[in-house]
Amino acid sequence: MALPILTIGNKNYSSWSMRPWLALKWAGIAFEERIIPLGPRGMGLNPDIVAVSPSGTVPVLELPDGEKIWDTLSICEWAHEQAPDAGLWPKDAVARALARSATCEMHSGFAAVRQTFPMNLKRVKAGHEWSETAQAQVQRIDDLLCGLKSRFGSTDSPFIMGHRTIVDAFYAPVATRFRTYRVPVSAALQAWCEAIFQDPDFAAWDQAAHLETWTIAETDVA
Ligand SMILES: N[C@@H](CCC(=O)N[C@@H](CS)C(=O)NCC(=O)O)C(=O)O
Structure with missing residues:
Protein backbone atom coordinates (compact mmCIF):
# COMPACT_ATOMS: atom_id res chain seq x y z
CA MET A 1 0.00 0.00 0.00
CA ALA A 86 -3.83 8.64 19.63
CA GLY A 87 -4.44 11.68 21.82
CA LEU A 88 -2.68 14.29 19.66
CA TRP A 89 -5.26 16.72 21.06
CA PRO A 90 -6.66 16.42 24.61
CA LYS A 91 -10.16 14.93 24.93
CA ASP A 92 -11.44 17.66 27.26
CA ALA A 93 -12.88 20.59 25.28
CA VAL A 94 -11.32 23.35 27.40
CA ALA A 95 -7.92 21.61 27.49
CA ARG A 96 -8.15 21.13 23.72
CA ALA A 97 -9.00 24.79 23.07
CA LEU A 98 -6.09 25.99 25.20
CA ALA A 99 -3.74 23.43 23.65
CA ARG A 100 -4.76 24.74 20.23
CA SER A 101 -4.21 28.33 21.38
CA ALA A 102 -0.69 27.50 22.58
CA THR A 103 0.05 25.68 19.34
CA CYS A 104 -1.25 28.54 17.20
CA GLU A 105 0.73 31.06 19.27
CA MET A 106 3.87 29.14 18.27
CA HIS A 107 2.69 28.73 14.68
CA SER A 108 2.16 32.46 14.18
CA GLY A 109 4.38 34.09 16.77
CA PHE A 110 7.62 34.20 18.72
CA ALA A 111 9.47 35.81 15.81
CA ALA A 112 12.27 37.11 18.03
CA VAL A 113 12.91 33.63 19.48
CA ARG A 114 12.99 32.14 15.99
CA GLN A 115 15.35 34.78 14.61
CA THR A 116 17.62 34.96 17.63
CA PHE A 117 17.96 31.22 18.22
CA PRO A 118 17.97 29.42 14.84
CA MET A 119 17.47 25.69 15.30
CA ASN A 120 20.77 23.86 14.97
CA LEU A 121 20.77 20.55 16.80
CA LYS A 122 24.45 19.88 16.35
CA ARG A 123 25.51 23.16 17.86
CA VAL A 124 26.22 24.26 21.42
CA LYS A 125 27.00 27.94 21.70
CA ALA A 126 28.24 29.67 24.83
CA GLY A 127 28.01 33.44 25.17
CA HIS A 128 25.06 33.92 22.84
CA GLU A 129 23.36 37.30 23.39
CA TRP A 130 19.69 38.18 22.98
CA SER A 131 17.42 41.20 23.13
CA GLU A 132 14.85 42.18 25.76
CA THR A 133 12.16 41.22 23.24
CA ALA A 134 13.60 37.74 22.78
CA GLN A 135 13.88 37.34 26.56
CA ALA A 136 10.25 38.41 27.00
CA GLN A 137 9.23 35.75 24.50
CA VAL A 138 11.34 33.11 26.29
CA GLN A 139 9.54 34.06 29.52
CA ARG A 140 6.15 33.88 27.78
CA ILE A 141 6.95 30.37 26.52
CA ASP A 142 8.03 29.34 30.02
CA ASP A 143 4.88 30.77 31.66
CA LEU A 144 2.59 29.39 28.95
CA LEU A 145 3.88 25.80 28.96
CA CYS A 146 4.32 25.56 32.73
CA GLY A 147 0.88 27.14 33.29
CA LEU A 148 -0.77 24.57 31.00
CA LYS A 149 1.17 21.75 32.59
CA SER A 150 0.15 22.74 36.10
CA ARG A 151 -3.53 22.86 35.00
CA PHE A 152 -3.77 19.93 32.61
CA GLY A 153 -0.62 17.85 33.16
CA SER A 154 -0.41 14.57 35.03
CA THR A 155 1.95 13.36 37.73
CA ASP A 156 2.37 10.24 35.55
CA SER A 157 3.72 12.12 32.53
CA PRO A 158 6.33 14.83 31.92
CA PHE A 159 4.39 16.21 28.92
CA ILE A 160 2.41 19.44 28.88
CA MET A 161 -1.15 18.12 28.60
CA GLY A 162 -0.58 14.86 30.51
CA HIS A 163 0.57 12.87 27.47
CA ARG A 164 2.27 13.66 24.14
CA THR A 165 0.19 16.13 22.14
CA ILE A 166 0.65 18.56 19.26
CA VAL A 167 1.65 21.20 21.87
CA ASP A 168 4.77 19.15 22.72
CA ALA A 169 5.50 18.63 19.02
CA PHE A 170 5.16 22.35 18.30
CA TYR A 171 7.44 23.42 21.15
CA ALA A 172 10.01 20.60 20.81
CA PRO A 173 12.22 22.67 18.46
CA VAL A 174 12.18 25.44 21.08
CA ALA A 175 13.56 23.01 23.68
CA THR A 176 16.50 22.39 21.33
CA ARG A 177 17.01 26.13 20.75
CA PHE A 178 17.27 26.64 24.53
CA ARG A 179 19.76 23.75 24.68
CA THR A 180 21.88 25.05 21.78
CA TYR A 181 22.13 28.64 23.01
CA ARG A 182 22.15 27.83 26.76
CA VAL A 183 19.03 29.86 27.48
CA PRO A 184 18.16 29.62 31.20
CA VAL A 185 14.57 28.56 31.91
CA SER A 186 12.61 27.55 35.02
CA ALA A 187 13.23 24.14 36.59
CA ALA A 188 9.73 23.07 35.53
CA LEU A 189 10.33 23.98 31.88
CA GLN A 190 13.78 22.38 31.99
CA ALA A 191 12.16 19.14 33.17
CA TRP A 192 9.83 19.26 30.15
CA CYS A 193 12.81 19.96 27.83
CA GLU A 194 14.59 16.88 29.23
CA ALA A 195 11.44 14.80 28.62
CA ILE A 196 11.46 15.90 24.98
CA PHE A 197 15.16 15.01 24.63
CA GLN A 198 14.47 11.56 26.11
CA ASP A 199 11.44 10.85 23.94
CA PRO A 200 12.47 7.95 21.63
CA ASP A 201 11.07 9.58 18.49
CA PHE A 202 12.73 12.91 19.21
CA ALA A 203 15.97 11.05 20.02
CA ALA A 204 15.82 9.27 16.63
CA TRP A 205 15.41 12.62 14.84
CA ASP A 206 18.23 14.17 16.88
CA GLN A 207 20.55 11.26 16.16
CA ALA A 208 19.82 11.46 12.43
CA ALA A 209 20.48 15.23 12.53
CA HIS A 210 23.89 14.60 14.06
CA LEU A 211 24.76 12.29 11.17
CA GLU A 212 23.88 14.85 8.50
CA THR A 213 26.76 16.44 6.67
CA TRP A 214 24.92 19.36 5.02
CA THR A 215 25.77 22.77 6.46
CA ILE A 216 24.26 26.26 6.38
CA ALA A 217 27.21 28.51 7.15
CA GLU A 218 25.32 31.53 8.50
CA THR A 219 23.48 29.41 11.07
CA ASP A 220 26.60 27.50 12.05
CA VAL A 221 28.79 30.53 12.77
CA ALA A 222 26.41 33.38 13.73
N1 LIG B 1 4.10 28.18 7.91
C1 LIG B 1 4.88 27.13 7.30
C2 LIG B 1 6.36 27.46 7.50
C3 LIG B 1 7.27 26.45 6.86
C4 LIG B 1 8.69 26.99 6.67
O1 LIG B 1 8.95 28.20 6.81
N2 LIG B 1 9.62 26.09 6.32
C5 LIG B 1 10.99 26.46 6.01
C6 LIG B 1 11.97 25.42 6.53
S1 LIG B 1 11.97 25.22 8.28
C7 LIG B 1 11.17 26.43 4.50
O2 LIG B 1 10.64 25.57 3.84
N3 LIG B 1 11.94 27.37 3.94
C8 LIG B 1 12.18 27.36 2.52
C9 LIG B 1 13.62 27.26 2.17
O3 LIG B 1 14.45 27.29 3.10
O4 LIG B 1 13.90 27.16 0.98
C10 LIG B 1 4.46 25.84 7.95
O5 LIG B 1 3.84 25.87 9.00
O6 LIG B 1 4.69 24.77 7.38
Whole structure:
Protein backbone atom coordinates (compact mmCIF):
# COMPACT_ATOMS: atom_id res chain seq x y z
CA MET A 1 0.00 0.00 0.00
CA ALA A 2 1.31 3.44 -0.90
CA LEU A 3 2.24 5.53 2.11
CA PRO A 4 1.87 9.28 2.58
CA ILE A 5 5.18 11.01 1.79
CA LEU A 6 6.44 13.63 4.23
CA THR A 7 9.02 15.88 2.60
CA ILE A 8 11.10 17.70 5.17
CA GLY A 9 14.19 19.90 5.40
CA ASN A 10 17.48 18.86 6.99
CA LYS A 11 16.84 17.44 10.43
CA ASN A 12 19.59 19.63 11.91
CA TYR A 13 17.97 22.89 10.83
CA SER A 14 14.30 22.46 9.90
CA SER A 15 12.27 23.25 12.99
CA TRP A 16 8.99 23.29 11.06
CA SER A 17 9.69 19.83 9.68
CA MET A 18 10.29 18.34 13.12
CA ARG A 19 6.76 19.17 14.32
CA PRO A 20 4.56 17.06 11.99
CA TRP A 21 7.24 14.36 11.83
CA LEU A 22 6.86 13.91 15.60
CA ALA A 23 3.06 14.14 15.43
CA LEU A 24 2.90 11.42 12.75
CA LYS A 25 5.25 9.19 14.75
CA TRP A 26 3.33 9.77 17.99
CA ALA A 27 0.05 8.96 16.22
CA GLY A 28 1.54 5.72 14.88
CA ILE A 29 0.93 6.72 11.25
CA ALA A 30 3.31 5.07 8.78
CA PHE A 31 4.86 7.42 6.22
CA GLU A 32 7.74 7.69 3.80
CA GLU A 33 10.25 10.41 4.55
CA ARG A 34 12.13 12.47 1.97
CA ILE A 35 14.70 15.12 2.83
CA ILE A 36 15.52 18.22 0.80
CA PRO A 37 18.53 20.11 2.19
CA LEU A 38 17.66 23.73 3.00
CA GLY A 39 19.90 26.26 1.35
CA PRO A 40 20.92 29.79 2.21
CA ARG A 41 18.53 31.34 -0.36
CA GLY A 42 15.39 30.24 1.47
CA MET A 43 11.67 30.78 1.08
CA GLY A 44 10.27 29.86 -2.28
CA LEU A 45 13.61 29.97 -4.09
CA ASN A 46 14.73 26.38 -3.68
CA PRO A 47 13.70 24.67 -6.93
CA ASP A 48 13.72 21.22 -5.31
CA ILE A 49 11.19 22.39 -2.71
CA VAL A 50 9.13 24.37 -5.22
CA ALA A 51 8.85 21.20 -7.31
CA VAL A 52 7.02 19.34 -4.53
CA SER A 53 5.40 22.02 -2.35
CA PRO A 54 2.78 24.56 -3.48
CA SER A 55 4.07 27.12 -0.94
CA GLY A 56 7.73 26.50 -1.72
CA THR A 57 8.24 25.46 1.90
CA VAL A 58 8.68 22.24 3.84
CA PRO A 59 7.18 20.27 5.44
CA VAL A 60 4.68 19.05 2.88
CA LEU A 61 2.70 15.81 3.14
CA GLU A 62 1.68 14.11 -0.10
CA LEU A 63 -1.21 11.69 0.35
CA PRO A 64 -1.42 8.46 -1.69
CA ASP A 65 -4.05 10.07 -3.97
CA GLY A 66 -1.62 12.91 -4.79
CA GLU A 67 -3.29 15.55 -2.60
CA LYS A 68 -0.75 17.77 -0.81
CA ILE A 69 -0.95 19.31 2.66
CA TRP A 70 1.69 22.01 2.83
CA ASP A 71 1.39 23.48 6.31
CA THR A 72 2.78 22.17 9.59
CA LEU A 73 -0.36 22.60 11.67
CA SER A 74 -2.59 21.24 8.90
CA ILE A 75 -0.46 18.09 8.71
CA CYS A 76 -0.75 17.67 12.49
CA GLU A 77 -4.54 18.16 12.28
CA TRP A 78 -4.67 15.56 9.48
CA ALA A 79 -2.72 13.15 11.70
CA HIS A 80 -5.20 13.75 14.53
CA GLU A 81 -8.13 13.05 12.20
CA GLN A 82 -6.51 9.84 10.93
CA ALA A 83 -5.78 8.59 14.45
CA PRO A 84 -8.29 10.30 16.76
CA ASP A 85 -7.56 7.91 19.63
CA ALA A 86 -3.83 8.64 19.63
CA GLY A 87 -4.44 11.68 21.82
CA LEU A 88 -2.68 14.29 19.66
CA TRP A 89 -5.26 16.72 21.06
CA PRO A 90 -6.66 16.42 24.61
CA LYS A 91 -10.16 14.93 24.93
CA ASP A 92 -11.44 17.66 27.26
CA ALA A 93 -12.88 20.59 25.28
CA VAL A 94 -11.32 23.35 27.40
CA ALA A 95 -7.92 21.61 27.49
CA ARG A 96 -8.15 21.13 23.72
CA ALA A 97 -9.00 24.79 23.07
CA LEU A 98 -6.09 25.99 25.20
CA ALA A 99 -3.74 23.43 23.65
CA ARG A 100 -4.76 24.74 20.23
CA SER A 101 -4.21 28.33 21.38
CA ALA A 102 -0.69 27.50 22.58
CA THR A 103 0.05 25.68 19.34
CA CYS A 104 -1.25 28.54 17.20
CA GLU A 105 0.73 31.06 19.27
CA MET A 106 3.87 29.14 18.27
CA HIS A 107 2.69 28.73 14.68
CA SER A 108 2.16 32.46 14.18
CA GLY A 109 4.38 34.09 16.77
CA PHE A 110 7.62 34.20 18.72
CA ALA A 111 9.47 35.81 15.81
CA ALA A 112 12.27 37.11 18.03
CA VAL A 113 12.91 33.63 19.48
CA ARG A 114 12.99 32.14 15.99
CA GLN A 115 15.35 34.78 14.61
CA THR A 116 17.62 34.96 17.63
CA PHE A 117 17.96 31.22 18.22
CA PRO A 118 17.97 29.42 14.84
CA MET A 119 17.47 25.69 15.30
CA ASN A 120 20.77 23.86 14.97
CA LEU A 121 20.77 20.55 16.80
CA LYS A 122 24.45 19.88 16.35
CA ARG A 123 25.51 23.16 17.86
CA VAL A 124 26.22 24.26 21.42
CA LYS A 125 27.00 27.94 21.70
CA ALA A 126 28.24 29.67 24.83
CA GLY A 127 28.01 33.44 25.17
CA HIS A 128 25.06 33.92 22.84
CA GLU A 129 23.36 37.30 23.39
CA TRP A 130 19.69 38.18 22.98
CA SER A 131 17.42 41.20 23.13
CA GLU A 132 14.85 42.18 25.76
CA THR A 133 12.16 41.22 23.24
CA ALA A 134 13.60 37.74 22.78
CA GLN A 135 13.88 37.34 26.56
CA ALA A 136 10.25 38.41 27.00
CA GLN A 137 9.23 35.75 24.50
CA VAL A 138 11.34 33.11 26.29
CA GLN A 139 9.54 34.06 29.52
CA ARG A 140 6.15 33.88 27.78
CA ILE A 141 6.95 30.37 26.52
CA ASP A 142 8.03 29.34 30.02
CA ASP A 143 4.88 30.77 31.66
CA LEU A 144 2.59 29.39 28.95
CA LEU A 145 3.88 25.80 28.96
CA CYS A 146 4.32 25.56 32.73
CA GLY A 147 0.88 27.14 33.29
CA LEU A 148 -0.77 24.57 31.00
CA LYS A 149 1.17 21.75 32.59
CA SER A 150 0.15 22.74 36.10
CA ARG A 151 -3.53 22.86 35.00
CA PHE A 152 -3.77 19.93 32.61
CA GLY A 153 -0.62 17.85 33.16
CA SER A 154 -0.41 14.57 35.03
CA THR A 155 1.95 13.36 37.73
CA ASP A 156 2.37 10.24 35.55
CA SER A 157 3.72 12.12 32.53
CA PRO A 158 6.33 14.83 31.92
CA PHE A 159 4.39 16.21 28.92
CA ILE A 160 2.41 19.44 28.88
CA MET A 161 -1.15 18.12 28.60
CA GLY A 162 -0.58 14.86 30.51
CA HIS A 163 0.57 12.87 27.47
CA ARG A 164 2.27 13.66 24.14
CA THR A 165 0.19 16.13 22.14
CA ILE A 166 0.65 18.56 19.26
CA VAL A 167 1.65 21.20 21.87
CA ASP A 168 4.77 19.15 22.72
CA ALA A 169 5.50 18.63 19.02
CA PHE A 170 5.16 22.35 18.30
CA TYR A 171 7.44 23.42 21.15
CA ALA A 172 10.01 20.60 20.81
CA PRO A 173 12.22 22.67 18.46
CA VAL A 174 12.18 25.44 21.08
CA ALA A 175 13.56 23.01 23.68
CA THR A 176 16.50 22.39 21.33
CA ARG A 177 17.01 26.13 20.75
CA PHE A 178 17.27 26.64 24.53
CA ARG A 179 19.76 23.75 24.68
CA THR A 180 21.88 25.05 21.78
CA TYR A 181 22.13 28.64 23.01
CA ARG A 182 22.15 27.83 26.76
CA VAL A 183 19.03 29.86 27.48
CA PRO A 184 18.16 29.62 31.20
CA VAL A 185 14.57 28.56 31.91
CA SER A 186 12.61 27.55 35.02
CA ALA A 187 13.23 24.14 36.59
CA ALA A 188 9.73 23.07 35.53
CA LEU A 189 10.33 23.98 31.88
CA GLN A 190 13.78 22.38 31.99
CA ALA A 191 12.16 19.14 33.17
CA TRP A 192 9.83 19.26 30.15
CA CYS A 193 12.81 19.96 27.83
CA GLU A 194 14.59 16.88 29.23
CA ALA A 195 11.44 14.80 28.62
CA ILE A 196 11.46 15.90 24.98
CA PHE A 197 15.16 15.01 24.63
CA GLN A 198 14.47 11.56 26.11
CA ASP A 199 11.44 10.85 23.94
CA PRO A 200 12.47 7.95 21.63
CA ASP A 201 11.07 9.58 18.49
CA PHE A 202 12.73 12.91 19.21
CA ALA A 203 15.97 11.05 20.02
CA ALA A 204 15.82 9.27 16.63
CA TRP A 205 15.41 12.62 14.84
CA ASP A 206 18.23 14.17 16.88
CA GLN A 207 20.55 11.26 16.16
CA ALA A 208 19.82 11.46 12.43
CA ALA A 209 20.48 15.23 12.53
CA HIS A 210 23.89 14.60 14.06
CA LEU A 211 24.76 12.29 11.17
CA GLU A 212 23.88 14.85 8.50
CA THR A 213 26.76 16.44 6.67
CA TRP A 214 24.92 19.36 5.02
CA THR A 215 25.77 22.77 6.46
CA ILE A 216 24.26 26.26 6.38
CA ALA A 217 27.21 28.51 7.15
CA GLU A 218 25.32 31.53 8.50
CA THR A 219 23.48 29.41 11.07
CA ASP A 220 26.60 27.50 12.05
CA VAL A 221 28.79 30.53 12.77
CA ALA A 222 26.41 33.38 13.73
N1 LIG B 1 4.10 28.18 7.91
C1 LIG B 1 4.88 27.13 7.30
C2 LIG B 1 6.36 27.46 7.50
C3 LIG B 1 7.27 26.45 6.86
C4 LIG B 1 8.69 26.99 6.67
O1 LIG B 1 8.95 28.20 6.81
N2 LIG B 1 9.62 26.09 6.32
C5 LIG B 1 10.99 26.46 6.01
C6 LIG B 1 11.97 25.42 6.53
S1 LIG B 1 11.97 25.22 8.28
C7 LIG B 1 11.17 26.43 4.50
O2 LIG B 1 10.64 25.57 3.84
N3 LIG B 1 11.94 27.37 3.94
C8 LIG B 1 12.18 27.36 2.52
C9 LIG B 1 13.62 27.26 2.17
O3 LIG B 1 14.45 27.29 3.10
O4 LIG B 1 13.90 27.16 0.98
C10 LIG B 1 4.46 25.84 7.95
O5 LIG B 1 3.84 25.87 9.00
O6 LIG B 1 4.69 24.77 7.38
